[in-house]
Structures are given as C-alpha cells and as structure tokens.
Amino acid sequence: MAQYRRGLRLIRTKPEESRYDFTLYLRHFFRHPSMGGGLSKRDFTTVEYMMRRADKMLQDIFANPSARRVRLGAGVLDEMHKLGLAHRRRTSSS
Template sequence: MSLSLRRSGLQKDVLSLYRRALRIVRTKPPSTQAKFSLYIRYTFRTNASSVSPRDVSTIEHLMRKGKRQLEMYEHPSVRDCWVSEEMRNWEKKNHTPSRISARVASLLDAN
C-alpha cells in the first residue's frame, strides 16, 4: 500500500515551478549548470524556511517573482548566473559529498 500526500493547489504550483527551474539548468552550458542549480536550490530552500506555509499572499508573491525570473533565465542568451559566497557556504554546509559530485564542487570553486 503506497502512501500519497495530499497537496494543496499552491503546493503543487510551487513544486511545478521548482521542477521547471531544474529543467532549465539542463539547457545551460555544462560549465555553468552547477551555478544555476545552486542558485535555484538555495533560493527555494531559503524562501521555504523563511515563509510560513500559512502565509499564502507571500507565497503567491514569491511564485510570481519566481516565474518572472524563470522566464528571464529560460532565454537562450542567458548563459551564466551569479552565485554569492553565502550560497557557496550554504552548499558546503548543507550537502554531503555523496549528493554533490566532485566535478560540480570543482566547478563551484573555480568560479
């Protein structure tokens, strides 16, 4: 017997936006994919931890903002993104070596 979680419409929308963002990473040059991936994961995680699940208006605002950012990042002319030192430190602190490959780590350190 499988357990399935019931998700609200807003939860489904957030997950859909997250999946869309992760799919965009694959369209970027291999040398910058690690940076895009880190940017996306960091942004979603920090927003998720700073906003109450009951604060619907804030979540909807962040969804609109995220959709606009994704539309910008989807454009083929966008080939790189900026990753702050805070994001790099978050990556090192929150991800074990088994979840991040040596290649990705080296790309993050090189940039």
C-alpha cells in the same frame, strides 16, 4: 514544486560547464531561508508573492537562451554549505 521542476528542466538547456552554478542558484532561491524557504503554508500573501517572483526569475534567467552563466557570492555559497544545499551530485561512471 512545479516551478522548481520547471527550473530543473530549463537547466538542461544550459551549457554543461555552467549547469552546476544554475542548480545552486535555483536551490538558493527555493530553499534558503532568506529567499523564502521555510515559509508557512498559511502565509498566503507571501507564498503568492514568492510564486510570482519565481515565475519572473525562471522567465528572465532560466528560459532566456542568452543567459549562459550565473554565480552566487562567496558568502552565499558558505551559507549554503552550512545548510547542506551546496553539494555536487554524484555521477555514475559508465
């Protein structure tokens, strides 16, 4: 959970127009079944591997100031819509 929160905080440093894409990428990485979402808590080896992989991804993509845009393929977006992971957050009009 700490890595996911760290990723959400790092998204705030990205340009406004690309934050949604970064959010989808983060959701896909942490929640999609093909990327390790739904792992058993007792599968220690895989969990440790995914934690190292998430650290590297956060460092290379999210913490890198030159990374301004990220995109997922259309097939991945369709899968995320089916899983309910690709939806826009509602914003309140002030």
